[in-house]
Amino acid sequence: MNNVVCLDAVSKVYGRGQSAVAALREVTVGIPKGSFTAVMGPSGSGKSTFLHCAAGLDKPTSGSVRLGDTELSTMNETQLTELRRERIGFVFQAFNLVPSLTVAQNITLPLRLAGVRPEGAWLKEIVERVGLAGRLGHRPAQLSGGQQQRVAIARALVARPEVVFGDEPTGALDMMTARDVLTLLREVVNALGQTVLMVTHDPIAASYADTVLFLADGRIVDSVTAPTVEAVAERMTRLGAYV
Numbered sequence: 024m025n026n027v028v029c030l031d032a033v034s035k036v037y038g039r040g041q042s043a044v045a046a047l048r049e050v051t052v053g054i055p056k057g058s059f060t061a062v063m064g065p066s067g068s069g070k071s072t073f074l075h076c077a078a079g080l081d082k083p084t085s086g087s088v089r090l091g092d093t094e095l096s097t098m099n100e101t102q103l104t105e106l107r108r109e110r111i112g113f114v115f116q117a118f119n120l121v122p123s124l125t126v127a128q129n130i131t132l133p134l135r136l137a138g139v140r141p142e143g144a145w146l147k148e149i150v151e152r153v154g155l156a157g158r159l160g161h162r163p164a165q166l167s168g169g170q171q172q173r174v175a176i177a178r179a180l181v182a183r184p185e186v187v188f189g190d191e192p193t194g195a196l197d198m199m200t201a202r203d204v205l206t207l208l209r210e211v212v213n214a215l216g217q218t219v220l221m222v223t224h225d226p227i228a229a230s231y232a233d234t235v236l237f238l239a240d241g242r243i244v245d246s247v248t249a250p251t252v253e254a255v256a257e258r259m260t261r262l263g264a265y266v
């Protein structure tokens with residue numbers, strides 16, 4: 024299958040000498056185009072480090088990270104900033120919208136930063152898909168948490184990124200709102216062919232993915248395809264996450 028993101032023997036060590044912590048140990052994995060992948064694991068297992076290395080937010084100590092044909096691990100900060108802006112979308116737990124900008128301005132911000140004109144038809148499609156057509160003139164503070172995350176998802180999609188990374192995208196939402204946002208992410212994968220990879224603590228959130236990768240002590244130790252909430256919770260219990 025065609026992988027959008029490839030990690031090959033990626034290791035990440037924080038610190039040196041006695042205080043060195045191996046956060047990732049030779050992780051090798053490919054994320055197929057048009058797939059929805061969840062990454063789970065106990066606290067401290069390396070989920071954030073995995074996401075940061077895969078998304079070019081942090082550099083591995085060794086190993087290779089590729090987005091398409093582009094090798095990230097040898098890029099400098101300026102190149103990585105440009106790559107993140109043009110080829111990657113991000114959705115964070117805390118939404119990270121700009122409070123002084125309207126919904127429309129927040130959504131199109133990545134394009135303005137890249138000096139690219141918004142495409143009317145595409146903008147209309149994503150605004151409709153995330154259900155914000157009537158809110159384009161609102162500021163983030165005038166929206167609910169779920170609506171704010173929808174703005175963040177629209178913003179993540181606007182530049183037609185090769186992959187959208189989510190860092191606990193439903194972590195700040197109540198259960199019903201979280202389900203709406205997860206359904207939206209699922210639709211974005213199914214209808215637009217978008218590739219989505221998210222880190223989550225929540226087996227319900229993970230059950231919306233095609234595949235769940237399980238990290239423990241810096242290694243991918245298991246994966247489940249077509250996950251159910253029960254199968255995910257059972258794996259997490261086995262990894263000692265809930266004891």
Ligand SMILES: Nc1ncnc2c1ncn2[C@@H]1O[C@H](COP(=O)(O)OP(=O)(O)OP(=O)(O)O)[C@@H](O)[C@H]1O
Binds near residue numbers: 038045066067069
């Ligand atoms: N900047 C850092 N400096 C030193 N050690 C770090 C740093 N960031 C992470 N670590 C260590 O690396 C390991 C993996 O951390 P990471 O944050 O990737 O785990 P996680 O699975 O995302 O955890 P959580 O679920 O608690 O957010 C942990 O032992 C952590 O203490």
